[in-house]
Amino acid sequence: MDKRKIILDCDPGHDDAVAIMMAARHPKLELLGITTVNGNQTLEKTTRNALNVCQYLGIDVPVCKGMDRPMVRPALPVEERVHGESGLDGPVFPPLTKQLDPRHAVDFIIETVLASDTNVTLVPTGPLSNIGMAIRKEPKILEKIDEIVLMGGAYQHGNVTPAAEFNIIDDAEAAYVVFTCGRPVVMMGLDLTRQALCYPSVVERMSKNDNPAGKLFTDLMKFFCMTQKKTFGWEGGPLHDPTCVAYLIDPTCIETKEMYTEIDITGGPSHGRTNCDFFNLMTDKPRNSKVCVKLDVEKFWNIVEECIKLYN
Numbered sequence: 001m002d003k004r005k006i007i008l009d010c011d012p013g014h015d016d017a018v019a020i021m022m023a024a025r026h027p028k029l030e031l032l033g034i035t036t037v038n039g040n041q042t043l044e045k046t047t048r049n050a051l052n053v054c055q056y057l058g059i060d061v062p063v064c065k066g067m068d069r070p071m072v073r074p075a076l077p078v079e080e081r082v083h084g085e086s087g088l089d090g091p092v093f094p095p096l097t098k099q100l101d102p103r104h105a106v107d108f109i110i111e112t113v114l115a116s117d118t119n120v121t122l123v124p125t126g127p128l129s130n131i132g133m134a135i136r137k138e139p140k141i142l143e144k145i146d147e148i149v150l151m152g153g154a155y156q157h158g159n160v161t162p163a164a165e166f167n168i169i170d171d172a173e174a175a176y177v178v179f180t181c182g183r184p185v186v187m188m189g190l191d192l193t194r195q196a197l198c199y200p201s202v203v204e205r206m207s208k209n210d211n212p213a214g215k216l217f218t219d220l221m222k223f224f225c226m227t228q229k230k231t232f233g234w235e236g237g238p239l240h241d242p243t244c245v246a247y248l249i250d251p252t253c254i255e256t257k258e259m260y261t262e263i264d265i266t267g268g269p270s271h272g273r274t275n276c277d278f279f280n281l282m283t284d285k286p287r288n289s290k291v292c293v294k295l296d297v298e299k300f301w302n303i304v305e306e307c308i309k310l311y312n
């Protein structure tokens with residue numbers, strides 16, 4: 001079976017780090033590269049975190065630094081309450097020697113997609129600035145993009161405003177470009193990712209895997225669970241970004257619903273909202289997205305553990 005070629009575009013981030021771990025070794029996936037974006041933390045920090053995760057796990061793919069701000073508006077403040085001062089507090093990494101790839105993320109995405117012999121799936125787990133820019137800079141990439149499987153948005157309630165989720169509102173214009181690009185979008189919104197709750201019992205289970213991935217997962221999630229409890233009063237933190245990779249490995253772990261989704265870029269109180277036509281009221285509009293609605297929680301954690309075991 002051909003491996004599915006993917007580019008992971010991220011802002012690590014605890015959940016991004018787990019997504020990197022899962023994407024790098026699974027036999028169904030071929031990770032062509034990792035691109036970084038400003039989001040959970042500044043671009044400098046998210047890039048350093050991506051390099052640290054790759055070095056720690058021995059992941060040998062290009063890491064390219066991308067957009068340090070959204071396409072149009074100023075960036076939102078970074079989220080130190082949840083991810084800590086470094087953006088990836090918890091694990092202690094050895095001195096960093098892995099080198100950054102000199103290409104800009106936007107150019108790396110364009111070059112890699114155009115050069116690939118088969119189509120590529122883009123997997124953004126941060127604000128969509130790099131993907132939006134790549135699509136605008138070189139629209140020819142569109143015909144070679146299979147799908148864009150992203151974490152962001154919500155068909156119900158947001159987490160930055162009542163209407164909007166962080167990855168989308170941080171660069172709503174870029175999200176608008178992505179959702180109107182004509183390629184299928186699979187959206188892991190908060191409605192779905194809030195079902196992927198990493199309770200202490202999950203951390204306990206994964207910690208039994210005595211390898212670098214098990215150790216990294218445990219160090220990351222102990223910190224993440226602690227800040228989720230302190231910030232929101234939740235026992236288990238939602239492991240947002242890994243749902244994208246789990247879906248690529250086994251789509252049957254997530255129930256989706258095809259619908260029209262429009263990004264609000266009006267600058268009003270609902271700016272950055274993913275307006276998902278859940279009941280198919282706007283029948284003249286294209287069903288441009290598969291919105292994820294239900295997670296098979298048991299299957300999901302089995303996939304995460306399967307990925308951890310690949311580092312034995």
Ligand SMILES: [Ca+2]
Binds near residue numbers: 013016125241
């Ligand atoms: Ca992220």
